[in-house]
Amino acid sequence: xxxxxxxxxxxxxxxxxxxxxxxxxxxxxxxxxxxxxxxxxxxxxxxxxxxxxxxxxxxxxxxxxxxxxxxxxxxxxxxxxxxxxxxxxxxxxxxxxxxxxxxxxxxxxxxxxxxxxxxxxxxxxxxxxxxxxxxxxxxxxxxxxxxxxxxxxxxxxxxxxxxxxxxxxxxxxxxx
Amino acid sequence: xxxxxxxxxxxxxxxxxxxxxxxxxxxxxxxxxxxxxxxxxxxxxxxxxxxxxxxxxxxxxxxxxxxxxxxxxxxxxxxxxxxxxxxxxxx
Ligand SMILES: [Zn+2]
Numbered sequence: 001x002x003x004x005x006x007x008x009x010x011x012x013x014x015x016x017x018x019x020x021x022x023x024x025x026x027x028x029x030x031x032x033x034x035x036x037x038x039x040x041x042x043x044x045x046x047x048x049x050x051x052x053x054x055x056x057x058x059x060x061x062x063x064x065x066x067x068x069x070x071x072x073x074x075x076x077x078x079x080x081x082x083x084x085x086x087x088x089x090x091x092x093x094x095x096x097x098x099x100x101x102x103x104x105x106x107x108x109x110x111x112x113x114x115x116x117x118x119x120x121x122x123x124x125x126x127x128x129x130x131x132x133x134x135x136x137x138x139x140x141x142x143x144x145x146x147x148x149x150x151x152x153x154x155x156x157x158x159x160x161x162x163x164x165x166x167x168x169x170x171x172x173x174x175x176x
Numbered sequence: 177x178x179x180x181x182x183x184x185x186x187x188x189x190x191x192x193x194x195x196x197x198x199x200x201x202x203x204x205x206x207x208x209x210x211x212x213x214x215x216x217x218x219x220x221x222x223x224x225x226x227x228x229x230x231x232x233x234x235x236x237x238x239x240x241x242x243x244x245x246x247x248x249x250x251x252x253x254x255x256x257x258x259x260x261x262x263x264x265x266x267x
Contacts, residue, residue: 048186050237051184051257106189120185121236123192149234 002170037074074111093139196230
């Protein structure tokens with residue numbers, strides 16, 4: 001399923017991580033997650049992507065003004081880069097999700113070691129992705145560069161061939 | 177396939193990394209002469225045993241990681257961040 005979203009990358013300036021955590025808490029009431037984890041209130045999600053770096057996933061309709069405001073609010077604290085134009089979100093869910101990922105991702109996503117809220121930057125079908133488990137259904141978000149989206153979609157459909165799959169585009173009227 | 181324990185991401189497959197060479201070579205002083213610079217760029221030992229090397233976790237946290245790997249057995253003993261103390265190399 002295609003999930004339109006606003007995606008903003010936050011990279012803390014040297015020594016400014018506590019200030020960034022405080023500013024984010026003030027604006028969004030979210031904690032900066034630890035490595036390999038994400039925090040979410042349903043609408044806004046913070047995803048750890050690297051030391052001192054997070055990806056903020058926000059509703060698609062808040063638009064450009066959000067990252068512009070964030071940029072001025074975090075001046076001197078963090079680099080703010082709006083990635084919405086270059087990345088998109090594919091959501092994968094269903095009973096056989098883990099079997100599908102077992103065919104195209106090397107990470108161990110078994111509930112024993114990976115559960116809701118966990119995230120990882122890794123390769124899925126040889127493409128660099130941010131992978132986040134949304135809930136225990138299981139449901140995963142894959143954040144991928146827009147230019148690789150069709151490739152990843154086709155690989156996921158191929159990997160789910162034995163189980164059956166259905167793709168829901170963001171604008172379902174247009175269809176596939 | 178190596179399983180490299182990235183200090184930031186945890187154990188990850190080798191294909192998320194690029195090998196970036198010997199982590200022990202130091203850039204010579206500017207006046208050290210042409211031979212020293214040539215050696216810095218091109219001359220490498222080919223050790224049999226423990227070797228300290230750079231791996232770039234390009235498909236993960238994008239950090240450079242210093243890995244101590246046995247070139248004979250492929251065993252990996254330590255993996256630390258670039259600024260962290262290098263473990264003492266032992267034969
Ligand atoms: Zn890493």
